[in-house]
Amino acid sequence: MKSVIEVRNFSLKKGTFRLNNVSFEVNAKEIFAILGKTGAGKTLLLESIAGYYPGTDGNIYLNGKAVLDIPLTARKIGFVYQDYGLFPHMTVGQNISYGLNMQKRKKSEISEVVEHMAEKLSIAHILKQYPGTLSGGEKQRTALARALVLNPDVLLLDEPFSALDPMTKQAMYGEILKIHREFDCAILFVTHDFNEAQTLADRIGVMQRGCLKEVRRSDKLFEIYHDNEINEFFGLMKGDN
Amino acid sequence: MKKRELFNSFDIISIVIAASIVVFISFALLSIIFGGIPYLKTAFYSKEVRFSIWLSIYTACISTCLCLLIAIPCAYALTRTAMPFKKIVQVIIELPLSLPNLVLGLCLLIVFSSDFGKSLKDIGFKVIFDRNGIILAQLIVNLPFSIRLVRTAMSAVDPRLEFIAGTLGASRWKRFRTILLPLCRSSILMMLVLVWSRALGEFGATLMLVGVTRMKTETLPASIYLNISTGDNGMAMASAIILLIISALSLTVTTIIGGSRNQYTRMKDVPQS
Numbered sequence: 001m002k003s004v005i006e007v008r009n010f011s012l013k014k015g016t017f018r019l020n021n022v023s024f025e026v027n028a029k030e031i032f033a034i035l036g037k038t039g040a041g042k043t044l045l046l047e048s049i050a051g052y053y054p055g056t057d058g059n060i061y062l063n064g065k066a067v068l069d070i071p072l073t074a075r076k077i078g079f080v081y082q083d084y085g086l087f088p089h090m091t092v093g094q095n096i097s098y099g100l101n102m103q104k105r106k107k108s109e110i111s112e113v114v115e116h117m118a119e120k121l122s123i124a125h126i127l128k129q130y131p132g133t134l135s136g137g138e139k140q141r142t143a144l145a146r147a148l149v150l151n152p153d154v155l156l157l158d159e160p161f162s163a164l165d166p167m168t169k170q171a172m173y174g175e176i177l178k179i180h181r182e183f184d185c186a187i188l189f190v191t192h193d194f195n196e197a198q199t200l201a202d203r204i205g206v207m208q209r210g211c212l213k214e215v216r217r218s219d220k221l222f223e224i225y226h227d228n229e230i231n232e233f234f235g236l237m238k239g240d241n
Numbered sequence: 242m243k244k245r246e247l248f249n250s251f252d253i254i255s256i257v258i259a260a261s262i263v264v265f266i267s268f269a270l271l272s273i274i275f276g277g278i279p280y281l282k283t284a285f286y287s288k289e290v291r292f293s294i295w296l297s298i299y300t301a302c303i304s305t306c307l308c309l310l311i312a313i314p315c316a317y318a319l320t321r322t323a324m325p326f327k328k329i330v331q332v333i334i335e336l337p338l339s340l341p342n343l344v345l346g347l348c349l350l351i352v353f354s355s356d357f358g359k360s361l362k363d364i365g366f367k368v369i370f371d372r373n374g375i376i377l378a379q380l381i382v383n384l385p386f387s388i389r390l391v392r393t394a395m396s397a398v399d400p401r402l403e404f405i406a407g408t409l410g411a412s413r414w415k416r417f418r419t420i421l422l423p424l425c426r427s428s429i430l431m432m433l434v435l436v437w438s439r440a441l442g443e444f445g446a447t448l449m450l451v452g453v454t455r456m457k458t459e460t461l462p463a464s465i466y467l468n469i470s471t472g473d474n475g476m477a478m479a480s481a482i483i484l485l486i487i488s489a490l491s492l493t494v495t496t497i498i499g500g501s502r503n504q505y506t507r508m509k510d511v512p513q514s
Contacts, residue, residue: 052404072407085405089423098419099409150409 002028004154004186005049009058012048019044021058022212024205026188031180033197034190036207037233042190043158049188050079050156063153078147082159084139086131092142093127099150117145121175137168148183157189161196173199194221194234206230270485277478284479292456293464294483300372300460301440304379308387308436316391317417321400337385345381346449370451375458378446383436394428395421434495438488
């Protein structure tokens, strides 16, 4: 299967923290989770995949091309941060239409696409509101709508559900799976919640202290690992299965 | 039901300190206002005072525009680019902030009395004892201040927002124009008013570079100085009131413009427990 993201022996040093020799692939239309404790380097890896940081070693490829060789405006990635990163001086509608405006699409076309996307994500009633007045769930839907409106090849989500209450979280799991079906894009998300990773992802990469220790299919997530540290993280003891 | 306390002791101490400052500033200003009001009408009819008002506003407007045009790209370079020796550049740019205005004026005087200044004069750009000198004096005093204000404002904007805008197809220029600049808008407006007011009241560097000549290089602060020197305290206070009125008006305008941004948040002046 064709891979949309390919991380090859990637290393990065940021202050005292290091990402060490990380390698994995994300296939087209796949949902991939990077799972690890807080401080494992998940967000740093996600931002590196988006091309925010040049690595010290190795390379990252998007659709076969080194990410840093693709201009930021042409990477076809949708990035949703943990705090959603909405533009605070723009309304929800303006946030969603931002990318379409940059593509200089016709005004009538833009408003049609924005309305359609807002309907899909159930935020049509808040299009004229500013992000500062929204709830966590509404902010997340807006950030998703803003990223999806450009039909990205890859959707990168940084701890997308960590700030949501359990009810909204459950609703958003369904929303993400729906988005995945409808938009046909690969989704790479980072999380520290292994139930969340197992519920949503096809495959899961387990990260610890800047290293990607293992990549597994989600149905095998709770099977014993060779690394004791990972077993501890999952609360597994040798002889459990 | 327990009644919610409106103020705690820390709130009360803060309010008392703020109120004391208000009383002190009001007292200082009122002493000039009451002393100068009887002379205000005469001052407005005085050709000399009207000239100094015009000259001050004219030079302050030009120097403030120059500050704006220079400060924004400088602050951008310091906060958003991989400029080499950034820290050293920043220290050099902001060094004049810690220097007395008189020293800055002296530096300009030496530069423009040199051969370089003379050749500028030969091609028609006169600085010493000229109103160009007033603009230049205001510029050198205010530029580090404006760069610092804009730099602080730009540093406070999360660079990830511009990164997201980039992933949505915005070029560097578009990111600057649609994200960074609007998010710094109120700080830049505030900078403009502060710089304009400071330019209006600048005296030390101006005195050193262009001197104080009646009806030639006489700005409002120079007019106050000249009137005090000749013992005309009433006219000096009247000029001070005019300076005060202009500054108060500009500050009011900014406060009104700044207030129009409040709709971005649902947390306004709610006391936090």
